[in-house]
Amino acid sequence: MAIFPFVAIVGQEPLKDALLMSAVEPSIGGVLALGDRGTGKSTAIRALAALLPEIDVVRGCPYRCLPSAPAGLCTVCERKDNRVIEKMAAPVVDLPLGATEDRVVGALDLERALSKGEKRFEPGLLARANRGFLYIDEVNLLDDHLVDLLLDVAASGENVVEREGLSVRHPAKFVLVGSGNPEEGDLRPQLLDRFGLCVDVRTSTDLAERMEIVRRRDTFEQDPAAFIKDWSRKTSALRKRVVEARARVTTVTLPDAVLAKAVELCLTLGADGLRGELTLMRAARARAALSGEAEVSMETLKSVAPLALRHRLRKDPLDDTDAGIRVERAVSEVFVS
Amino acid sequence: MNPAAAPSTDRQASREAFERMDAARWGQADLAAALLALMPLRLKGAVFDGAAPELAGLLQDRVTQRLGAGAALHRMPVSITDDRLIGGLDLAATLAAGRPIAETGLLARADGGVLIVPMAERLPGRAAAQLARVIDTGEVETERDGLSLRAPAKFVSLAFADPDEPGELLPAGLGDRLAFGLSLHGVSPARPRPETLSPAIVDAARAKLRWVSVPDAIMHALIDAALRLGIRSLRAPAFCLAAARGIAALAGRDEVTDADASLAAELVYASRANVLIDRSEPPAPPPPEPPEPDNENTDDASRPQPEPDELTELLVEAVRVRVSLDMAARARTTRQRTRQEVPAGKSGDMVDSRRRGSRIGARAGDPRRDGRLDLLSTLRTAAPWQRIREAPSGGAVISVRASDFRVKRFRHRSEAVVIFVVDASGSSAMNRLADAKGAIELLLSGCYSRRESVALIAFRKEGADLLLPPTRSLTRVKRSLSRLPGGGGTPLAAGIAAAAQLVRIERRKRKAPHVVFLSDGQGNIALDGTPGRERAAEDARDMARRLKSLQEPVLFFDISKRPSAQAELVSTEMGAIYRPLPVADAARVSRDVRSLLLE
Numbered sequence: 001m002a003i004f005p006f007v008a009i010v011g012q013e014p015l016k017d018a019l020l021m022s023a024v025e026p027s028i029g030g031v032l033a034l035g036d037r038g039t040g041k042s043t044a045i046r047a048l049a050a051l052l053p054e055i056d057v058v059r060g061c062p063y064r065c066l067p068s069a070p071a072g073l074c075t076v077c078e079r080k081d082n083r084v085i086e087k088m089a090a091p092v093v094d095l096p097l098g099a100t101e102d103r104v105v106g107a108l109d110l111e112r113a114l115s116k117g118e119k120r121f122e123p124g125l126l127a128r129a130n131r132g133f134l135y136i137d138e139v140n141l142l143d144d145h146l147v148d149l150l151l152d153v154a155a156s157g158e159n160v161v162e163r164e165g166l167s168v169r170h171p172a173k174f175v176l177v178g179s180g181n182p183e184e185g186d187l188r189p190q191l192l193d194r195f196g197l198c199v200d201v202r203t204s205t206d207l208a209e210r211m212e213i214v215r216r217r218d219t220f221e222q223d224p225a226a227f228i229k230d231w232s233r234k235t236s237a238l239r240k241r242v243v244e245a246r247a248r249v250t251t252v253t254l255p256d257a258v259l260a261k262a263v264e265l266c267l268t269l270g271a272d273g274l275r276g277e278l279t280l281m282r283a284a285r286a287r288a289a290l291s292g293e294a295e296v297s298m299e300t301l302k303s304v305a306p307l308a309l310r311h312r313l314r315k316d317p318l319d320d321t322d323a324g325i326r327v328e329r330a331v332s333e334v335f336v337s
Numbered sequence: 338m339n340p341a342a343a344p345s346t347d348r349q350a351s352r353e354a355f356e357r358m359d360a361a362r363w364g365q366a367d368l369a370a371a372l373l374a375l376m377p378l379r380l381k382g383a384v385f386d387g388a389a390p391e392l393a394g395l396l397q398d399r400v401t402q403r404l405g406a407g408a409a410l411h412r413m414p415v416s417i418t419d420d421r422l423i424g425g426l427d428l429a430a431t432l433a434a435g436r437p438i439a440e441t442g443l444l445a446r447a448d449g450g451v452l453i454v455p456m457a458e459r460l461p462g463r464a465a466a467q468l469a470r471v472i473d474t475g476e477v478e479t480e481r482d483g484l485s486l487r488a489p490a491k492f493v494s495l496a497f498a499d500p501d502e503p504g505e506l507l508p509a510g511l512g513d514r515l516a517f518g519l520s521l522h523g524v525s526p527a528r529p530r531p532e533t534l535s536p537a538i539v540d541a542a543r544a545k546l547r548w549v550s551v552p553d554a555i556m557h558a559l560i561d562a563a564l565r566l567g568i569r570s571l572r573a574p575a576f577c578l579a580a581a582r583g584i585a586a587l588a589g590r591d592e593v594t595d596a597d598a599s600l601a602a603e604l605v606y607a608s609r610a611n612v613l614i615d616r617s618e619p620p621a622p623p624p625p626e627p628p629e630p631d632n633e634n635t636d637d638a639s640r641p642q643p644e645p646d647e648l649t650e651l652l653v654e655a656v657r658v659r660v661s662l663d664m665a666a667r668a669r670t671t672r673q674r675t676r677q678e679v680p681a682g683k684s685g686d687m688v689d690s691r692r693r694g695s696r697i698g699a700r701a702g703d704p705r706r707d708g709r710l711d712l713l714s715t716l717r718t719a720a721p722w723q724r725i726r727e728a729p730s731g732g733a734v735i736s737v738r739a740s741d742f743r744v745k746r747f748r749h750r751s752e753a754v755v756i757f758v759v760d761a762s763g764s765s766a767m768n769r770l771a772d773a774k775g776a777i778e779l780l781l782s783g784c785y786s787r788r789e790s791v792a793l794i795a796f797r798k799e800g801a802d803l804l805l806p807p808t809r810s811l812t813r814v815k816r817s818l819s820r821l822p823g824g825g826g827t828p829l830a831a832g833i834a835a836a837a838q839l840v841r842i843e844r845r846k847r848k849a850p851h852v853v854f855l856s857d858g859q860g861n862i863a864l865d866g867t868p869g870r871e872r873a874a875e876d877a878r879d880m881a882r883r884l885k886s887l888q889e890p891v892l893f894f895d896i897s898k899r900p901s902a903q904a905e906l907v908s909t910e911m912g913a914i915y916r917p918l919p920v921a922d923a924a925r926v927s928r929d930v931r932s933l934l935l936e
Contacts, residue, residue, distance in 0.1 A: 036569055043472060087884050096478040098419040100698075103480035110437050110483050110721045125480060140467050140511075140627075163740075180811045181510065203569040211560050214574045219381055221579070222547075 002224030010213045018197040022175045024245040025286035029196025030176035039201045049092035049194045059084040063170045064121040091132030121168045123184040126159045129174040140179035149287035167307045192314040196279045198311035245289035252285045253295040271312035280308040369517040371534040372583040373493045374403030379579045380691035382494030383517035403539040412445040415459045426482040435724035444477045445921040457496035465508035472514045516576035518608020520663040522670045522929045540735040542586035549582045557647035567611030576607040602652040713742035753789045754848045758836045760856040761795035761829040775923025796832030798825035799866035807881035829860030830876035836886045851934045857897035858904030881910035894918040
């Protein structure tokens with residue numbers, strides 16, 4: 001099926017930013033997109049697949065190993081003497097609802113076991129997602145134990161399988177992206193802050209913007225191939241930006257003054273734990289890298305604060321204030337002094 | 338209430354009007370069926386509310402015939418399991434062959450055809466989400482039981498909702514993904530319905546479709562109208578645009594006209610419109626003629642929103658008329674049904690199975706420790722291994738090992754629905770509603786918030802309204818309770834009746850309903866909406882007994898200044914736990930609900 005180009009998505013800047021920042025700096029820890037239906041959450045995430053730069057992999061490696069990083073090599077590649085390198089599209093794996101655990105983490109290859117009596121590991125979706133994105137639509141509908149498992153693997157970057165007499169561990173570094181509609185059931189609070197960034201996706205109520213959205217969608221549906229072609233230059237430009245940002249992100253510096261503000265902000269908001277600070281800094285770096293800056297400015301820090309902190313605030317059932325507004329309020333407080 | 342005395346000419350005229358209406362409403366449904374066959378991939382499907390079985394059958398057949406050769410009908414039972422829906426391991430074939438054999442799921446089989454979802458309002462959220470996803474992506478992905486499959490699954494979905502149930506017709510995410518939502522309440526199943534849009538016409542339109550253009554002004558008005566009707570989703574205007582194009586193509590035009598747009602707006606927006614429409618307004622005249630262009634109305638510049646242009650106004654008005662007509666038709670049919678209804682406790686209520694909770698799947702585990710063995714899943718797990726395992730000793734046919742054991746997972750009794758029924762009449766309304774709202778929010782934000790959902794019924798004026806359909810979402814509670822209506826008489830009986838009905842609906846969804854009343858037990862409006870204390874009290878007692886017969890836990894908060902005998906009487910009649918609540922106290926309500934009902 002043809003995929004709507006990422007660059008042709010109108011509005012939804014926070015979601016697009018969060019996804020791009022994660023593509024630049026996977027250690028941010030994933031994105032949770034919450035919001036109304038029909039806002040194009042899934043569209044944006046699925047569009048990412050066609051945007052991401054291709055990756056170098058070892059040919060035939062089920063875990064898409066990075067050829068230049070021997071530490072991350074899996075058992076399959078380690079045994080190979082002659083590693084051929086090839087390019088492939090960065091994986092964006094869409095976790096199907098109703099997927100069973102054996103297919104997610106991997107299990108014994110039954111066909112092979114039965115036909116040849118050979119004990120071989122059949123990698124699951126976690127292997128397929130290595131070095132890419134794993135997307136869970138309607139994260140509130142997935143079994144709790146499966147979500148926990150995914151979050152654990154996403155955090156550790158490694159999938160460990162001990163079952164059916166198999167003992168396998170393989171790299172599984174991926175950006176976990178979840179989406180859900182809070183009107184269809186609130187998410188467990190423990191789940192929320194395990195995602196690095198959280199986006200509140202809203203439908204635009206601006207008529208001109210809505211016109212443009214519907215018009216582009218309509219043009220796309222009429223002739224997807226032509227539409228994608230029309231946008232291909234912008235797509236490659238953005239792709240180039242991601243590639244450059246990836247190269248730059250490790251060298252982006254974080255001035256002490258900015259760091260101090262980041263810490264102060266987390267304290268003001270009571271954003272629990274170290275995770276908030278870490279995410280805030282990583283996100284700020286990625287954002288700076290994407291805009292071609294060598295160091296993180298106060299402005300950059302301010303702009304990523306809602307994404308990085310809004311889901312870490314303590315919940316007060318009697319305070320109706322939107323979490324994003326609470327973050328913004330704290331931002332203006334902290335940055336005034 | 339007393340239509341008998343109308344003069345015969347009036348009756349004649351009203352019958353003619355009724356027949357015209359009947360034909361028009363069916364005509365829209367049939368048009369929707371033609372449009373779906375014309376553009377199945379863009380319009381995806383429709384929800385029909387309150388269609389008689391004969392009409393449902395006719396619509397299904399028409400869509401199928403117009404789709405052309407090779408299109409088949411598939412039914413999606415509400416209780417369908419994951420493996421039947423998206424496919425999985427075929428147990429029998431796997432055992433016979435000694436190797437894993439996949440079974441195609443319903444969604445993949447429906448590719449190129451029509452998927453029927455009867456009783457759609459009962460579809461569990463999970464199955465609805467599966468379907469919604471396949472509608473989005475056009476393919477079904479199965480990652481189960483060691484199998485990894487992908488199959489195309491593009492089909493037209495026709496969902497039919499059961500007429501007598503209030504609240505949302507479809508799990509929300511699904512309804513938004515189907516283009517049309519039409520009410521067929523009261524449309525006669527007996528009248529002949531000649532086919533005006535033959536498959537040949539649809540085929541001709543299909544060839545024309547590509548060349549149909551939409552003038553900018555119309556596109557603008559369609560999108561603006563959606564916004565003004567409170568429709569936030571952007572799928573709706575996209576559907577509407579496509580439908581307008583289809584309508585023009587069916588008429589053989591190569592440009593969309595205002596009338597096409599208006600028709601499309603009715604088909605797509607009426608079921609989604611979110612603005613308050615005054616019910617007291619009499620069902621308005623047939624859709625208005627295009628207005629004169631010299632209609633100047635520019636003095637209202639103070640509003641933040643710019644004035645809509647005429648076409649937008651026309652579209653909004655057409656949708657409003659459609660919504661109020663649908664509401665009137667629905668009220669008519671449900672009134673008839675209430676009169677005929679037998680006493681509580683329909684045969685389909687499944688009281689016993691609900692107590693255990695419903696099965697939601699299986700997981701690996703030890704039956705001695707983790708609960709009940711799921712035999713079928715265990716066999717399914719063991720099946721593919723038979724060839725490599727040694728032949729079982731002692732003449733057993735299948736070798737099952739401890740690692741194969743699967744235990745059943747149940748949705749626990751903790752899936753409770755707390756239904757608040759609140760007296761919103763008279764001057765104390767706002768206080769009482771605020772109390773209930775506070776209690777609901779406290780309940781939901783409690784530490785077990787995931788396990789309960791809440792609903793709110795308010796009764797006032799002539800009847801009861803479901804202000805908040807069962808939900809677990811604090812967000813939604815806040816949104817929908819921010820403007821609470823109040824005032825008027827006290828239709829206690831209607832409140833109890835509404836509660837009993839919701840109890841039945843929730844039971845069918847295998848939830849455990851609990852009812853909480855906030856009332857002084859003094860009704861003054863009878864069930865049929867007429868004032869009068871005596872009838873009102875009698876009706877309330879009848880309804881209370883009916884609620885009691887459902888044997889669900891009920892908690893009654895007596896909100897009168899001092900505990901009243903009447904409140905206690907009604908409370909006893911409904912088999913409730915009685916609690917006086919002389920002063921408003923949301924925290925106490927929530928505490929009592931938790932300690933007396935839920936724990």
